[in-house]
Every structure is written in C-alpha cells, then in structure tokens.
Amino acid sequence: MSKEQEIERKPGVCVPWQEKMKDLPKIRGDADLVKKIWEDNDTWGYVYIWQCLLSF
C-alpha cells in the first residue's frame, strides 16, 4: 500500500496535518499557527477536486 493510500482523508482535507508534520523538523515557534495556516490552505485543494467533480 502506498503512502497516499494509508492516509485517512476526512472531508475538507487533502494532506492531513499529522502527515505534513512528519515532513517538518521540530517546530521551534508557534506550532498551532503553522497548523492553522496549513489547514486553511490545504482545504483549497479539497475544494478544487470536489468542485471539479460536482460543478464542472
């Protein structure tokens, strides 16, 4: 099973924060800020693919 297939993607999510964290060094500053900005932008990828399916 590939890495992508092991990931549980909930509605609104492309790459969950838990997965993204594995690619990052230990966060030295505000981890919640990094998480929030990651999730705020990650969800646009989700919007893109589901709108392609439903609206276009």
Place this chain on the structure above:
Amino acid sequence: MSKDTKQLYAQRMKRYTAAMRNEKPDMIPIRPFVAEFTAVYAGFNCQQVTHDYNLAFEAAIKCARDFDWDAVVANMVYVWTGLTEQQGTKYYAVPGIDLDVDTGFQYREPPEEEAFMQPAEYDALIEDPTGFLFNVWLPRVSRDVVAPGEPNTFHNNVAFLKGGIAMLNYFNAFGPQIGRLTNECGTVSAIAGILKAPLDILGDKLRGYVGLCHDLLERPDKVMAACEALMPHLTHVALSGADPDKNVPITIWMHRGCVPFISHEHFKDIYWATLKPIIQEINSHGHQVLFYAEGNWDHHLDSFAELPDGGIIYHVDTGDIFKVHKKLGHKFCLSGGVPNYLLSYGTPDEVRDVCRKIIDGVAKDGGYIMDASAIIQNDAKVENIKAMTDFTREYGAY
C-alpha cells in the same frame, strides 16, 4: 445602493423566502433559471457566455435589470469552459471549439468500456474518495494531468496551477456579481451551495449510466458502499457553499436516480437511503434544499414527503405539478412547471394559459415560485419569457 433599489431588494427577498417557507407572500415570486437565454437577450452567443464569464455576468445583470424577477442565479451558464480548458477536461463539448457558437455546452458521457472509473476500482474509491479523485479520476478526465507513477510532464504541472488559479478567479468573481445584482438591480441571488446525490454522481462522472446499471445488478453492495463513502464529502461541500444568512437554499441537481432509470428498489435502498440523511444533516444546520428534480420524479413523492415540513423546495420539471401539489404542497413550496417547449415554440397566449392553470391549481395558498420546468436556454422566445413574467405579476398577486 439607492433607497429604491434597497427597498426593492428587501421586498423581493421577503417575497422569495416567504414562498420558500411555504407561506403566502404579497405575490408569487418569479425565479427563472435563465442560462443561455441571457446571451440571446443581451446580444451574445453561447460561445461568448460560456467561455468568458464576465460576458455571462453582464448578460445576467442585463436580464435582472430589464425583467421584474425576484431572484436569479448569478450565472446559470454554470460551466466556465475557460477553466475546464485550462485543466484539459475531456468530457465537455465546448461552443466555439467542438460546437457551433450558438449551441450550448454539452456533457459527453464516455462509452461503458472507457468509463472514468472501472468496476474493479470500487474499493479504491470507497477507501479514499479524495485520493481517488486526484490520483485516478482527474488524470482520466483531463488531457493534461498524468497519474502518479507515470512520467511527469510540463502540461501536467501547469494544468494544476492554472486550473486552481482559474477556479479561484471564477469563484471570487461571484461576490462582486452578487453585489451588482443586489445593488444595481435589487435582485436576490437565488441559490448558494451545490449538492448531488451519491448515486447520481457515481453515474454521472465515475461509472457512467450504463456501467452503473450493470453494477446495481452485479455488485449492489459495492455501489452502496461507494455511495456511503461519498456521503460525508457531498455533505461537506454542500454546507461549505451554503448561504451563511440561511435565506437561500442549497440546490441538489437530480439526474438519473429515479424510475425508470433505476428500479423502485434501487431508488429506495440506495438512492434515497444515502440521500435522505444528507438532506436531514443540511436541514439540521438550518438550510433548506432546493430539489431541482430534472425529468419526472413523480414515482418518489411519498419518499420526499418523509422529510420535515419546509425542509425542501420541490422544483417540478416534467412531473405532473398538480399531482405533486396534492402530495407535497402541504409540506413544501413548489416551483416550476411551465414547459420549456412552450417557451420555445408556443405563443404568449399559450404561455399565459399555462401560467394561469398553474397559479389556479397550486399557488392559491402561497408556497409557489414561478419558473420554467428546466433551465432556460437560447431556444426560448423573449416574448414568451415576458409573457410568463408579466402575467405572473398581474395574476399572481394575493
């Protein structure tokens, strides 16, 4: 916004929302889903309004200014082919490219053996719907996107970039467009948010209708599991686009989930069993759902009647609007029922006659919104749309 326009907008919003809640407003609201008709009226062709959304927006504004309509869709020529071309979408026939400039865009369903999802792939969709769409579906529906594991290409990289930017541009343009409808025309933006039933989207964009019919007989458990896997995503997308003020409804575009496209059993056990909970969830957030019941869904009115009063607005296409009113009129607002063929080939007098019959038959106690049966395209005559509008204003006051 001038004081008059502000007042007009408030009056129309009150009228529209009262009817949708199955109440009796001051008069019957008019909410025509005008698509390529707007192009004809504004002096454009289908290529122009499909490929340049700014022209489509202008056409919608011109119609909203000139006709006394309470609510319209900000752009009912909903597929912007500028975007689909950027990501290389294969399944549209585009006016001006694949079609003549005066023909509206068309969806081309592939033959069964070339369906965008194959029967053996149900488990992959069920396991990870979003991953499946990115990794399997998009590469198949796009001329440019390549699947993981295949050699990457320049066209693949730019398709994602340009497609994403194009979608953001398009969606961001709706705010100002709705602002113009409100401030320049006093017209309500009729809907917000999109929903499709799990079984419909499985047929429309993944398995194709013929493939889905085989699956319903040969692997119904997989079909059911796929619909269940799609449910939370379809709910999420619908709610994320909903009107925060909860005035206007999320719209479900209902396609081929009814008899005779599928059996009564498949409707009850799969289509409705996986759609009803979505509607209930949306209702629990305070949003109504507009059932845009394309075709004839009269066999399933008892199922729709299971929903709580006011939970939906039921739009009638080729169903029998008088029968629908008997079954659902005490629970839900109805809309539509004016045949599109009449708007194209009939006379203004014939249009007025049908409008009179509908108003007399279903609208006496409120809870009705005037509209054509289906989306109004470039074959409708302007004089017939005027007749529908003017007659409803004259005869539709309470």
